[in-house]
Amino acid sequence: MARTATTTDVFAAVAEPRRREILELLAPGEQPVNEVARLLHLTQPQASKHLRVLKEVGLVHVREAGQQRFYSVNGRALEPIHAWSSRFEAYWNDRFDRLDDLLEELKSRKEEGDPP
Amino acid sequence: MSTTATATTTTTTPTIANPTNRRRAVITIVSDTEVRITREFDAPARLVFAASTRPEHMARWYGCSEMKMFACEIDLRPGGAYHWALRSADGSEHHFRGVYKTVQAPTHMVYTEAYLLGDTWTNDAVNDVTMEERDGKTLLTVRLIYASKADRDGHLGSGMENGMHETHARLDGLLAELARAEA
Numbered sequence: 390m391a392r393t394a395t396t397t398d399v400f401a402a403v404a405e406p407r408r409r410e411i412l413e414l415l416a417p418g419e420q421p422v423n424e425v426a427r428l429l430h431l432t433q434p435q436a437s438k439h440l441r442v443l444k445e446v447g448l449v450h451v452r453e454a455g456q457q458r459f460y461s462v463n464g465r466a467l468e469p470i471h472a473w474s475s476r477f478e479a480y481w482n483d484r485f486d487r488l489d490d491l492l493e494e495l496k497s498r499k500e501e502g503d504p505p
Numbered sequence: 506m507s508t509t510a511t512a513t514t515t516t517t518t519p520t521i522a523n524p525t526n527r528r529r530a531v532i533t534i535v536s537d538t539e540v541r542i543t544r545e546f547d548a549p550a551r552l553v554f555a556a557s558t559r560p561e562h563m564a565r566w567y568g569c570s571e572m573k574m575f576a577c578e579i580d581l582r583p584g585g586a587y588h589w590a591l592r593s594a595d596g597s598e599h600h601f602r603g604v605y606k607t608v609q610a611p612t613h614m615v616y617t618e619a620y621l622l623g624d625t626w627t628n629d630a631v632n633d634v635t636m637e638e639r640d641g642k643t644l645l646t647v648r649l650i651y652a653s654k655a656d657r658d659g660h661l662g663s664g665m666e667n668g669m670h671e672t673h674a675r676l677d678g679l680l681a682e683l684a685r686a687e688a
Contacts, residue, residue, distance in 0.1 A: 406537055478532060480569050481530045481532070481544075482527070482529060482530050483570055484566060484567065484568075484569055485528070485530055485544045485546075485566075486527050487566035488546065488553075488566040489527070489528075489547070490566075491556050491562060491565050491566050492547070492548035492552050492553065492556060493547075493548075495548070495552045495555065495556065495562075
Protein backbone atom coordinates (compact mmCIF):
# COMPACT_ATOMS: atom_id res chain seq x y z
CA MET A 390 0.00 0.00 0.00
CA ALA A 391 1.30 3.40 -0.98
CA ARG A 392 2.34 5.71 1.81
CA THR A 393 0.16 8.78 2.05
CA ALA A 394 1.61 12.26 1.84
CA THR A 395 0.75 12.63 5.50
CA THR A 396 3.38 10.16 6.53
CA THR A 397 6.18 11.50 4.37
CA ASP A 398 6.05 15.23 4.86
CA VAL A 399 6.57 17.21 8.07
CA PHE A 400 4.34 20.04 6.82
CA ALA A 401 1.51 17.69 5.97
CA ALA A 402 1.90 15.88 9.27
CA VAL A 403 1.36 19.08 11.24
CA ALA A 404 -1.53 20.24 9.05
CA GLU A 405 -3.69 17.93 11.20
CA PRO A 406 -4.84 19.98 14.21
CA ARG A 407 -4.83 17.05 16.63
CA ARG A 408 -1.19 16.39 15.82
CA ARG A 409 -0.34 20.02 16.49
CA GLU A 410 -2.07 19.68 19.86
CA ILE A 411 0.03 16.63 20.58
CA LEU A 412 3.24 18.48 19.71
CA GLU A 413 2.20 21.33 21.96
CA LEU A 414 1.44 18.89 24.76
CA LEU A 415 4.82 17.19 24.39
CA ALA A 416 6.82 20.41 24.10
CA PRO A 417 7.46 20.80 27.85
CA GLY A 418 8.49 17.17 28.28
CA GLU A 419 7.86 13.56 27.37
CA GLN A 420 4.54 11.82 27.99
CA PRO A 421 3.32 8.24 27.67
CA VAL A 422 0.65 7.54 25.09
CA ASN A 423 -2.10 7.02 27.66
CA GLU A 424 -1.46 10.50 29.08
CA VAL A 425 -1.57 12.01 25.59
CA ALA A 426 -4.89 10.29 25.03
CA ARG A 427 -6.31 11.35 28.38
CA LEU A 428 -5.23 15.00 28.20
CA LEU A 429 -6.49 15.47 24.66
CA HIS A 430 -9.67 13.41 25.12
CA LEU A 431 -8.67 10.89 22.47
CA THR A 432 -9.01 7.16 22.52
CA GLN A 433 -5.73 5.38 22.97
CA PRO A 434 -5.81 3.97 19.41
CA GLN A 435 -6.41 7.49 18.04
CA ALA A 436 -3.50 8.88 20.04
CA SER A 437 -1.30 5.99 18.98
CA LYS A 438 -2.14 6.58 15.33
CA HIS A 439 -1.27 10.27 15.47
CA LEU A 440 1.93 9.57 17.37
CA ARG A 441 2.91 6.98 14.80
CA VAL A 442 2.53 9.55 12.00
CA LEU A 443 4.57 12.09 13.95
CA LYS A 444 7.22 9.46 14.60
CA GLU A 445 7.40 8.48 10.93
CA VAL A 446 8.24 12.02 9.87
CA GLY A 447 10.70 12.36 12.74
CA LEU A 448 8.74 14.96 14.72
CA VAL A 449 8.71 12.87 17.89
CA HIS A 450 11.15 10.55 19.59
CA VAL A 451 10.11 7.41 21.44
CA ARG A 452 11.71 6.06 24.59
CA GLU A 453 10.73 2.65 25.81
CA ALA A 454 10.70 2.03 29.54
CA GLY A 455 9.31 -1.28 30.64
CA GLN A 456 5.76 -1.59 29.33
CA GLN A 457 5.46 2.08 28.49
CA ARG A 458 6.52 4.18 25.55
CA PHE A 459 7.32 7.81 26.24
CA TYR A 460 7.03 10.35 23.43
CA SER A 461 8.90 13.66 23.17
CA VAL A 462 9.24 16.41 20.54
CA ASN A 463 12.20 16.39 18.17
CA GLY A 464 12.91 20.09 17.81
CA ARG A 465 15.34 19.63 14.93
CA ALA A 466 12.63 18.17 12.73
CA LEU A 467 10.59 21.32 13.33
CA GLU A 468 13.29 23.57 11.91
CA PRO A 469 11.89 23.78 8.36
CA ILE A 470 8.52 24.80 9.79
CA HIS A 471 10.16 27.17 12.20
CA ALA A 472 11.97 28.88 9.33
CA TRP A 473 8.74 29.18 7.43
CA SER A 474 6.59 30.50 10.27
CA SER A 475 9.38 32.86 11.32
CA ARG A 476 9.07 34.45 7.91
CA PHE A 477 5.36 34.98 8.48
CA GLU A 478 6.02 36.61 11.84
CA ALA A 479 8.89 38.65 10.43
CA TYR A 480 6.68 39.80 7.59
CA TRP A 481 3.97 41.13 9.88
CA ASN A 482 6.43 42.66 12.32
CA ASP A 483 8.29 44.38 9.50
CA ARG A 484 5.04 45.70 8.09
CA PHE A 485 3.82 46.97 11.47
CA ASP A 486 7.15 48.63 12.22
CA ARG A 487 6.65 50.73 9.10
CA LEU A 488 3.09 51.48 10.18
CA ASP A 489 4.54 52.75 13.48
CA ASP A 490 6.71 55.18 11.55
CA LEU A 491 3.83 56.35 9.40
CA LEU A 492 1.61 56.88 12.45
CA GLU A 493 4.29 58.99 14.12
CA GLU A 494 4.39 61.11 11.02
CA LEU A 495 0.60 61.44 10.92
CA LYS A 496 0.53 62.41 14.60
CA SER A 497 3.03 65.18 14.06
CA ARG A 498 1.12 66.37 11.01
CA LYS A 499 -1.97 66.63 13.15
CA GLU A 500 -0.07 68.71 15.64
CA GLU A 501 0.88 70.99 12.80
CA GLY A 502 -2.80 71.39 12.06
CA ASP A 503 -2.67 69.33 8.88
CA PRO A 504 -5.22 66.55 9.30
CA PRO A 505 -4.31 63.26 7.67
CA MET B 506 -7.68 25.11 20.38
CA SER B 507 -6.23 28.53 20.86
CA THR B 508 -2.50 28.88 21.14
CA THR B 509 -0.38 31.97 21.27
CA ALA B 510 2.63 31.96 19.03
CA THR B 511 4.55 34.97 20.15
CA ALA B 512 4.57 36.69 23.48
CA THR B 513 3.96 40.40 23.30
CA THR B 514 6.58 42.66 24.64
CA THR B 515 5.23 44.12 27.83
CA THR B 516 7.14 47.36 27.41
CA THR B 517 4.84 50.24 28.17
CA THR B 518 7.41 52.97 27.74
CA PRO B 519 5.89 55.63 25.50
CA THR B 520 7.32 55.25 22.06
CA ILE B 521 8.75 58.13 20.12
CA ALA B 522 9.50 58.43 16.42
CA ASN B 523 11.56 55.48 15.20
CA PRO B 524 11.47 53.64 18.50
CA THR B 525 14.22 51.09 18.90
CA ASN B 526 12.16 48.82 21.15
CA ARG B 527 9.58 47.73 18.67
CA ARG B 528 6.35 46.14 19.73
CA ARG B 529 5.70 42.62 18.52
CA ALA B 530 2.71 41.22 16.73
CA VAL B 531 0.94 38.35 18.48
CA ILE B 532 -0.14 35.59 16.13
CA THR B 533 -2.77 33.17 17.41
CA ILE B 534 -4.17 30.06 15.80
CA VAL B 535 -7.79 30.37 16.81
CA SER B 536 -9.13 27.37 14.91
CA ASP B 537 -8.67 25.33 11.75
CA THR B 538 -10.10 28.23 9.78
CA GLU B 539 -8.99 31.30 11.67
CA VAL B 540 -5.70 33.03 12.40
CA ARG B 541 -5.61 36.17 14.51
CA ILE B 542 -2.92 38.83 14.54
CA THR B 543 -2.86 41.58 17.16
CA ARG B 544 -0.54 44.54 17.59
CA GLU B 545 -0.67 47.70 19.68
CA PHE B 546 0.12 51.09 18.17
CA ASP B 547 0.92 54.32 19.93
CA ALA B 548 -1.64 56.34 18.01
CA PRO B 549 -5.39 56.99 18.12
CA ALA B 550 -7.71 54.66 16.26
CA ARG B 551 -8.64 57.24 13.65
CA LEU B 552 -5.02 57.40 12.50
CA VAL B 553 -4.66 53.61 12.42
CA PHE B 554 -7.89 53.43 10.45
CA ALA B 555 -6.75 56.14 8.04
CA ALA B 556 -3.39 54.42 7.58
CA SER B 557 -5.23 51.18 6.77
CA THR B 558 -7.72 52.58 4.29
CA ARG B 559 -6.14 55.47 2.38
CA PRO B 560 -4.10 54.39 -0.65
CA GLU B 561 -1.39 57.01 -0.15
CA HIS B 562 -0.86 55.68 3.39
CA MET B 563 -1.23 51.97 2.58
CA ALA B 564 1.50 52.18 -0.03
CA ARG B 565 3.91 53.34 2.66
CA TRP B 566 3.66 50.30 4.91
CA TYR B 567 1.62 47.43 3.47
CA GLY B 568 4.41 45.92 1.40
CA CYS B 569 7.46 44.45 3.02
CA SER B 570 11.19 44.97 2.87
CA GLU B 571 11.38 42.76 -0.22
CA MET B 572 8.18 43.88 -1.91
CA LYS B 573 6.81 47.33 -2.57
CA MET B 574 3.17 48.16 -3.03
CA PHE B 575 2.88 49.68 -6.49
CA ALA B 576 -0.87 49.75 -6.93
CA CYS B 577 -3.57 50.48 -4.38
CA GLU B 578 -7.15 51.26 -5.36
CA ILE B 579 -9.74 51.40 -2.60
CA ASP B 580 -13.46 52.11 -2.83
CA LEU B 581 -14.09 52.40 0.88
CA ARG B 582 -17.78 51.68 1.36
CA PRO B 583 -19.83 48.54 1.93
CA GLY B 584 -19.83 46.75 -1.44
CA GLY B 585 -16.85 48.75 -2.63
CA ALA B 586 -13.94 46.89 -4.22
CA TYR B 587 -10.20 47.16 -3.77
CA HIS B 588 -7.12 46.01 -5.61
CA TRP B 589 -3.67 45.95 -4.08
CA ALA B 590 -0.50 44.86 -5.82
CA LEU B 591 3.04 44.32 -4.63
CA ARG B 592 6.15 43.90 -6.72
CA SER B 593 9.28 42.13 -5.55
CA ALA B 594 12.82 42.97 -6.52
CA ASP B 595 12.82 40.26 -9.20
CA GLY B 596 9.83 41.94 -10.85
CA SER B 597 7.23 39.35 -9.88
CA GLU B 598 3.84 40.79 -9.00
CA HIS B 599 1.49 39.78 -6.21
CA HIS B 600 -2.13 40.86 -6.59
CA PHE B 601 -4.88 40.95 -3.97
CA ARG B 602 -8.49 41.91 -4.45
CA GLY B 603 -11.71 41.93 -2.50
CA VAL B 604 -14.82 43.77 -1.44
CA TYR B 605 -15.51 45.76 1.71
CA LYS B 606 -18.41 44.30 3.66
CA THR B 607 -18.35 46.55 6.72
CA VAL B 608 -16.85 50.01 7.02
CA GLN B 609 -17.22 51.66 10.43
CA ALA B 610 -14.56 54.30 10.78
CA PRO B 611 -12.49 54.32 12.86
CA THR B 612 -13.08 51.05 14.71
CA HIS B 613 -14.09 48.22 12.40
CA MET B 614 -13.87 47.00 8.84
CA VAL B 615 -14.50 43.67 7.18
CA TYR B 616 -13.36 42.80 3.69
CA THR B 617 -12.87 39.74 1.55
CA GLU B 618 -9.42 38.92 0.21
CA ALA B 619 -8.34 36.75 -2.71
CA TYR B 620 -4.85 36.25 -4.03
CA LEU B 621 -3.89 35.76 -7.65
CA LEU B 622 -2.13 32.41 -7.85
CA GLY B 623 -0.91 31.84 -11.38
CA ASP B 624 -3.91 32.92 -13.43
CA THR B 625 -6.65 32.06 -10.96
CA TRP B 626 -7.86 33.80 -7.84
CA THR B 627 -7.90 31.87 -4.58
CA ASN B 628 -11.17 31.50 -2.67
CA ASP B 629 -12.12 34.57 -0.68
CA ALA B 630 -10.90 34.74 2.87
CA VAL B 631 -12.58 37.24 5.21
CA ASN B 632 -10.41 39.76 6.99
CA ASP B 633 -12.12 41.23 10.05
CA VAL B 634 -10.16 44.20 11.36
CA THR B 635 -10.86 46.07 14.59
CA MET B 636 -9.16 49.09 16.12
CA GLU B 637 -9.73 49.46 19.86
CA GLU B 638 -8.47 52.73 21.30
CA ARG B 639 -7.51 53.10 24.94
CA ASP B 640 -5.52 55.92 26.51
CA GLY B 641 -4.42 57.16 23.12
CA LYS B 642 -3.10 53.75 22.06
CA THR B 643 -4.84 51.42 19.65
CA LEU B 644 -5.01 47.65 19.66
CA LEU B 645 -5.26 46.43 16.08
CA THR B 646 -6.77 42.96 15.65
CA VAL B 647 -6.76 41.27 12.25
CA ARG B 648 -8.79 38.07 12.02
CA LEU B 649 -8.07 36.01 8.91
CA ILE B 650 -11.06 33.75 8.41
CA TYR B 651 -11.07 31.04 5.75
CA ALA B 652 -14.10 29.45 4.17
CA SER B 653 -12.78 26.02 5.05
CA LYS B 654 -9.91 24.18 6.59
CA ALA B 655 -9.04 23.05 3.06
CA ASP B 656 -8.56 26.69 2.08
CA ARG B 657 -6.19 27.27 4.94
CA ASP B 658 -4.29 24.10 4.15
CA GLY B 659 -4.32 25.10 0.48
CA HIS B 660 -2.72 28.38 1.40
CA LEU B 661 -0.20 26.48 3.45
CA GLY B 662 0.57 24.22 0.50
CA SER B 663 0.75 26.97 -2.10
CA GLY B 664 3.07 28.95 0.12
CA MET B 665 5.45 26.05 0.21
CA GLU B 666 5.31 25.32 -3.48
CA ASN B 667 5.95 28.91 -4.39
CA GLY B 668 8.91 29.53 -2.18
CA MET B 669 6.72 30.36 0.78
CA HIS B 670 5.16 33.58 -0.40
CA GLU B 671 5.36 35.74 2.64
CA THR B 672 2.18 37.55 1.83
CA HIS B 673 0.21 34.38 1.83
CA ALA B 674 1.94 32.15 4.30
CA ARG B 675 -0.89 31.26 6.66
CA LEU B 676 1.03 29.53 9.31
CA ASP B 677 1.09 27.95 12.59
CA GLY B 678 3.09 30.26 14.77
CA LEU B 679 2.64 27.67 17.47
CA LEU B 680 5.21 25.55 15.73
CA ALA B 681 7.74 28.34 15.76
CA GLU B 682 7.28 28.54 19.49
CA LEU B 683 7.74 24.80 19.84
CA ALA B 684 10.89 24.90 17.78
CA ARG B 685 12.27 27.72 19.88
CA ALA B 686 11.42 25.83 23.04
CA GLU B 687 13.33 22.85 21.73
CA ALA B 688 16.24 24.74 20.22
